[in-house]
Amino acid sequence: MADPFPPSRRLRVMQIALALSLALNLAVAGLAAGIAVRGHEGRPPRDFSMSLGPVARALMPEDRAAIRDALQDRRDLGPRTNRREDLRTLIAAIAAEPYDPTALRNALTAPAERAAQVQAVAAAVLADRIDGMTPDARAALADRLIRGKDDR
Template identity: 35%
Template sequence: MQEETETKRCPLWIKIVLALSLALNLCIAGLVAGFVLRGGPMAGRAPAMGYAMPYVLALPRELRRDVFKAVRNDDSLPDRRARREEYRDMIKALKVTPFDAAAVEAVLLRQGDGVSRVQTASQAAWLEAVSGLSDEERAAYTDRIQDALNRNDRPKKGRN
């Protein structure tokens, strides 16, 4: 006597779902691998380094904190709430029909004034911190600035 064994087959729809899932996973893995191998979204483009960044980043950690704290605690500067309000004002001005360029310009001027005041306060705090350095500390500090600038000037891999 032969025993008949019944083998259950996997339904076709499960095979299709598994194949699609595998294909999607391979696509995502390929995208991630390509992203990593190319160097990320900024590959070939150096980030914009503002004028102050090399100066600030080269400061010793405690002085850098002092500069940021001085600016953060300056009540005469626009706070986060005030900056958000300016953005809301800009959105309102941009939505007006017909377009009122003068209203948009007024918001830009107020935002520019806020940026200028923050920059002035930041420069004053930075100058105070640097003024307190000894000659040797200032020499080491300028070496760190130069190192930061040299790192930014080096050609990046894959850039011509």
């Protein structure tokens, strides 16, 4: 009896399966990249929203935009570094000869310290924005926070 799947057919089926798998993986990667780089449409940047949570979501779009602009104008936050740079610094500290425990500790704590500084500044900018609101605007913000709804 002849083999229903001769080697040439198995190879072709495998090539098609790999091509479909690659296409699916690229589609998922493209979707993830698109989500990461798309505009915020008036929402706060991810780090702002994550650090201030419900208050950031309850703000009016113009308030979020003003806070975003104020944060971008701040020069005291220093240069923004990315995770790859932080990882390179950590790897260098681990692999260094002679080994320097202080360099390792600095590499481990520096990203958290930068994040804490950004959160503190964001909270101050948010407080300044709320300070400038009318009593009615503050009451509306408080109401949105109580309801937890996004009905701006």
